[in-house]
Amino acid sequence: MLSAARKIFAEKGYDKATVRGIAAEAGVDPALVHHYFSSKEGVFVAAMQFPMMPADVLPKILAGPRERIGERIVRFLLTMTSAPEAREPIVALLRTAMVNEQAAGMLREFITDAILTRVAQALSIPPIRMEVAFAQMFGVLMMRYIVELEPLASADTEELVEILAPTLQRYLTA
Amino acid sequence: MLSAARKIFAEKGYDKATVRGIAAEAGVDPALVHHYFSSKEGVFVAAMQFPMMPADVLPKILAGPRERIGERIVRFLLTMTSAPEAREPIVALLRTAMVNEQAAGMLREFITDAILTRVAQALSIPPIRMEVAFAQMFGVLMMRYIVELEPLASADTEELVEILAPTLQRYLTA
Known part of the structure; x- marks a missing residue:
């Protein structure tokens, strides 16, 4: 199947x-x-062997105070991807999409339908702001786990939450 | 040669x-x-057929008012990559680094030496802040030109400068 x-x-x-x-x-x-x-x-x-389903997780992240939505998203993504068995299927799809046009199309449609549009609608923000927020977290995950820039690759979750949460918060408040 | x-x-x-x-x-x-x-x-x-040399370009971007450094970096990167012949060699190295460990190492060392360390030192900011700034712009370029998320892929440079410049400005002010 x-x-x-x-x-x-x-x-x-x-x-x-x-x-x-x-x-x-x-x-x-x-x-x-x-x-x-x-x-x-x-x-x-x-x-795709993803560790979670956006339809289940997003309502939990979107619940809670709007003024801390950036922090909740950053902490959730960094915590989830800190476990190699949860991270690997996601990173695999992201990498494949970078070099394969079909995979890029599949990724674009899935994240648009399952994640970006839902969050943008729930928060009443323009889709482009959700896309640059996604681009920030995608970039951080690729630089942390694939390119292994230091000190980013070794930084702990809470240090990164402190740096990144205000960025996401700003994008998602508009 | x-x-x-x-x-x-x-x-x-x-x-x-x-x-x-x-x-x-x-x-x-x-x-x-x-x-x-x-x-x-x-x-x-x-x-690598890059369109410019960081050692030549960075001093020009770093000159000028510190309170608009984010805007200058975002506008420079988006303008340079808007021309396909300038963008393609850069995007090619970034894509290859996502799927090839040797290329990832080469990219890590080049951007650390030629770009990230220089900017972090010139601005006296912790290297990790420069790395998340780089991750933001890397993510935007990949989502704009490879995954082709809309409306990000069709957005004009100035719209993106307005959204992204405050993020870079915050990372580079610390």
């Missing part, structure tokens, strides 16, 4: 892939896919 | 490569390499 899903997402991208099409590729009933994964997002997250 | 330089930089990384070693690989006198490229940085920039 999950290899059928990976095939369909790679071929069609995230937007055009459907639970029905993935079920057909796997030779199973779409109701079964819905039963186990509840949504296309759930299938994608399982197929 | 430049293919000899690329070979040496790939094998030894930026820090351990020397003008002498590159000249030996190319079978020419080191004085000739110094004459044409003036420094290891000059050889690297020529070998």
Whole structure:
């Protein structure tokens, strides 16, 4: 099932892939896919071995005081990616997207639908502000874990929260 | 000469490569390499077909009022990368570094020596603040030109300067 899903997402991208099409590729009933994964997002997250589903996590991050939303996002992303087994599938997709056009399209559609649009709507901010916030955290993760710039690569989570949270807070307050 | 330089930089990384070693690989006198490229940085920039040399550009960006340094950096990077022929060699090195460990090491050493350390010293800021500033601009360029997030990919330079300059200004003021 999950290899059928990976095939369909790679071929069609995230937007055009459907639970029905993935079920057909796997030779199973779409109701079964819905039963186990509840949504296309759930299938994608399982197929990519992501450690969490944005639809579950975002409401928790968005709840709580608006004046500390930047801090909550930065701390969540740095904490989640501090565990190699949670970080690796995410970093793998981000790296592949840098060198493969199909993967870049799939990443663009998934993060736009599952993350960026939801947060921008929930906070009533222009989408571009959410995109530069995402770019900041993407850049930090790549420089910390792939390029291994020092002292960034060895910095502890709370030091980075202190530096980065005001940036995210400003982007998400507009 | 430049293919000899690329070979040496790939094998030894930026820090351990020397003008002498590159000249030996190319079978020419080191004085000739110094004459044409003036420094290891000059050889690297020529070998990678970069559109500019940090040693020439940074003093111009660092001159001028400190309270607008963020704006000058953001505008310079966005303007330079708006021309495909200037952008492509830079984006090519950044992409390769994401998937190739040798290239990641070479990028880390080059940007640390040629850009990050110089700016952090000139402005008397902790290196980590310069690194997250770099991560912000790296992330924006990747999301704009590789992942093509919209509206970020189509936004004009001045709109992005307005959003990003205060972030860089804050990182570089500490």
